[in-house]
Amino acid sequence: MNIYIDYIIRLSLSLVCGFCLGLERKMRQHTVGIRTLTLLCVSSCLLTIVSGAIASNGIVTGDPARVAAAVITGIGFLGAGAIVNQGLNIRGLTSAAIIFTSAALGVACGAKLYVPVGIVLLFSFLLLLVIGPMERKLFPAEKRKIIRLDFSSNEVDEAAVRKILTDAGIVVFELNTNYDVQSGGLTLIYIGKIPEHMATVELTKKLAELSDIKAVSVDN
Structure with a gap:
């Protein structure tokens, strides 16, 4: 050749x-x-x-x-x-x-x-x-996300938050808290595993119904 x-x-x-x-x-x-x-x-x-x-x-x-x-x-x-x-x-x-x-x-x-x-x-x-x-x-892919909840007071029903997250199929790996001494507000930061096709908007709406909630964010 x-x-x-x-x-x-x-x-x-x-x-x-x-x-x-x-x-x-x-x-x-x-x-x-x-x-x-x-x-x-x-x-x-x-x-x-x-x-x-x-x-x-x-x-x-x-x-x-x-x-x-x-x-x-x-x-x-x-x-x-x-x-x-x-x-x-x-x-x-x-x-x-x-x-x-x-x-x-x-x-x-x-x-x-x-x-x-x-x-x-x-x-x-x-x-x-x-x-x-x-x-x-x-084996549906699952993504890790950061869920940040800002409350206007420190009287937070953490069990209610956990129930919403669990019902949504979220597995929580870590919880961090931040307390604002001046305003008296409490911030909960969850790091969890979220199902790929989970409706993030619906989750945000449910979390927004919590008592004394100021802001909700779900980020990568």
């Missing part, structure tokens, strides 16, 4: 892999999308091709696998940038894993490991499109 045709096949396959993974992320409205993952996969493939060409031509001596190792090391920084800490919650772990997978597929395409590439791409879509929704249905 002509060497240039071989290069085109490898780079084209890496482009398809990156495009497919990027399309899945874009369909779910994630920041990491088609262009990012496609460029990442193709560039990883190119670096692998370059490392193999340099070694086979005897331009330099050394282990060509070190280039692939350097690619994976560099991808670690890009993956870390995809992870976002939103208050008490962490987002972007799956996108970071897909970034790593895209780079690995690119390296494998550059090394002409076509069968492993096909298997991993199939497994990736199985996990993202089938196992992912199944996991969310069987």
Whole structure:
């Protein structure tokens, strides 16, 4: 086979892999999308091709696998940038894993490991499109939020507050209190785990019906 045709096949396959993974992320409205993952996969493939060409031509001596190792090391920084800490919650772990997978597929395409590439791409879509929704249905995601209640007095029925939170399916991890000496007001700050599809507005309305309540806020 002509060497240039071989290069085109490898780079084209890496482009398809990156495009497919990027399309899945874009369909779910994630920041990491088609262009990012496609460029990442193709560039990883190119670096692998370059490392193999340099070694086979005897331009330099050394282990060509070190280039692939350097690619994976560099991808670690890009993956870390995809992870976002939103208050008490962490987002972007799956996108970071897909970034790593895209780079690995690119390296494998550059090394002409076509069968492993096909298997991993199939497994990736199985996990993202089938196992992912199944996991969310069987184990609904729960977010941690901060519930702040400001009262005008220190005579607070904390049991009533707990009942509202418990009835809403909230698991309280921590309770902090703040007493204003000048006004005599009391602030309760709950940190709890809230079901993903819970109606936050309805919860706020119920908490607003408490006696001597001044303000209610539910934040990440």
